[in-house]
Amino acid sequence: MYYHQIQLSPCISVRPSLMLKPRMVQTSGEVVKTERRRVDHCTRVPRNVNLEKLRNGYLFPEIGMRENEHLQKYPYAKLISLGIGDTTEPIPDIITSNMVEQAQALSTVKGYKGYGAEQGNKSLRKAIADVIYRGLKVKDTEIFVSDGAQCDISRLQLLLGSNVTMAVQDPSFPAYIDSGVIIGQAGELQEETGKYWNIEYMKCGPQNNFFPDLSTTARTDIIFFCSPNNPTGYAASRKQLEQLVEFARKNGSIIIYDSAYAAYISDDSPRSIFEIPGAREVAIEVSSFSKFAGFTGVRLGWTVVPEELCFANGFPVIKDFNRIVCTCFNGASNIAQAGGLACLSPEGSMAVRGVIDYYKENARIILDTFASLGLKAYGGKNAPYVWVHFPGSSSWDVFDEILEKTHISTVPGRGFGPGGEEYIRVSAFGHRESILEASMRLKNLFR
């Protein structure tokens, strides 16, 4: 069945009463239904040109839509979602019981809390400084608790404004580019290359060991860098991050370092940019409880802005970020923050470790599966993502094929940038049985 909606642009001239052409539903040549939709008024507010520059919807809702369409097509299929990186395992009791307690306390005179500090509860800020940044000289006053990294990225873009240039890894988490487009930094999209004019794309692939060749990278004001990387799973080494910090220092750039997957690191790769000397003067770090504690729905994260980080005129970045946080945000939910605090207690940390190890074992199974099929699979050791190469293919085609033939959703690499073409990202979140089942189905498909 095909839906055909012919819509006049009704607002070129402002007329009091405009009719859209009827919507015709055709099935095998027969006009089944017509619908008239009446539009009386268009405002004269111009659409934000930046939003026009975004060609498609945000990547992950797109994947969600494809999954739904697939389920409609095959209502009895057992769809296994290894697409959107959504956590699946229950949050350990020790953490949720803290949230239960906080929720209940809000019903008591003594325990009721209204507005919290926009920067987050002092106890949580301290715990993040003491536990996550142990030995790294990050102060609690440099930590801004948030409702998640995706939201922080946009607040950072608000902070930086439209007049800065940005560099991203290619491929990369789509929110960096998309938020850059929205705020007006990106320039026009070049249809042939799929790249925005004003963005510097730092290719990361097997050929350069998933670390950009900085000698060929143009200077930009901002450098987004995610490690362990989403989607490639690669964790930069200490040496590489020293290069990056030096590059930023030389160019007077600010690194926005996304360490949301640091807890998945298996070797001695740095877990924070602040392990690198000199980083405090060039970097902001964004992170999240989402993949660390299963807080994808609970919503909690943080951003570190060191006091030493200054704009060109010497003005401390932290002061402006604080202003953004106070004006455009009102703090993370107090219940989520109570959960965060429990995550960072000794028992909480241990419990959370157990869940992370579970997902890492999933990743290992997936890696092994692809290896056994003779496919080149990257990542999976320091991140919950496996980055599989299908040379010469269109990643959306491979995505479609996998979905159609095995009822497994993944994410086509192209969704993460032109550098992702030919790759598929397989996420390792899922119940163990689903992962094992998926592994079987993939073996059947690709043998």
Next chain:
Amino acid sequence: MAKLQAGYLFPEIARRRAAHILKYPDAQVISLGIGDTTEPIPEVITSAMAQRSHSLSTLEGYSGYGAEQGEKKLRAAIASTFYADMGIEESDIFVSDGAKCDISRLQLLFGSNVTMAVQDPSYPAYVDSSVIMGQTGQFQKDIEKYGNIEYMRCSPENGFFPDLSTIQKTDIIFFCSPNNPTGSAATREQLTQLVRFAKENGSIIVYDSAYAMYISDDRPRSIFEIPGAKEVAIETTSFSKYAGFTGVRLGWTVVPKELLFSDGFPVAKDFNRIVCTCFNGASNIAQAGGLACLSPEGLKAMHEVVSFYKDNTKLIVDTFNSLGFKVYGGEHAPYVWVHFPGRSSWDVFAEILEKTHIVTTPGSGFGPGGEGFIRVSAFGHRGNVLEACKRFKLLYK
């Protein structure tokens, strides 16, 4: 960022309060400044949040990412509770972590190339977010206004409703009713004028209805009660002042399908893109609380809390009336807007703080139209409000 004059208003108030406490460590400071709720959240609501928190530890109950627009059940409940018979559907509703955050997301949506109008005085987030977004010119110190913003004076002289015949056309019109800080709630007739004005000018109204539950008579609680509003207005609101969710963080924005940009593109589509890219949904636990708020028991409980604060408001209104002040607001909002003719509002703020240890908010913090006024908020334990009234009486006898 460089254009912003000072810190955001309310952290400034908090700073002054903290400094005062350091100076007078034994003083019983009473906070009638920042509009922060004080009364416990009814159990029917917190138990739902406790339950949801607990269920996240179970296999059947665990949920990861929610829909960025909010959980279906909550969106449906909001539509049926607040917008029944107004043609607003579940899909028009975007659940958020609060109105303040939504205001900035709406600014991201509109971009820097739009002009805006605000009431004067108004909730500072509208102007500040506009400055941050790059929509404004420089701050003009002499008139205390930013270039490129149309300030719509709301004062006792015009019944706190702007004279639209003198207002320049702008793309966006921020309108808060019941109003923060003046407490004034627009009538059906006034809102009809506003909608007509927006329609004629092709503008979009961003209608902030965060205090609608405080309305005491039958004036509109939603802009969508006005015919034609769906083609000109967005409504943003919050659970903060109804359910004491100031720390829990939950609100929503309505973007009707009928609202179109000048090229016919639906505003809701772009807002959805913003929500999916710059946000990741309100906390699932907060949403469970929101759903409980909208159960029959929850609604009853919310009305009781609102009533409590309204009784506080009456006490404050009566106090200032009895002292011979010209008092505004207080009938449809938890704010009392007290006139101190000829005086600097920051001076009055400082005097009240120094002499009675009561924190209020100086009217000029809300715009030049707030000069000469003090906003007294009515959130507080009854005992504190009564004590504050006593102290006011002593000071101003």
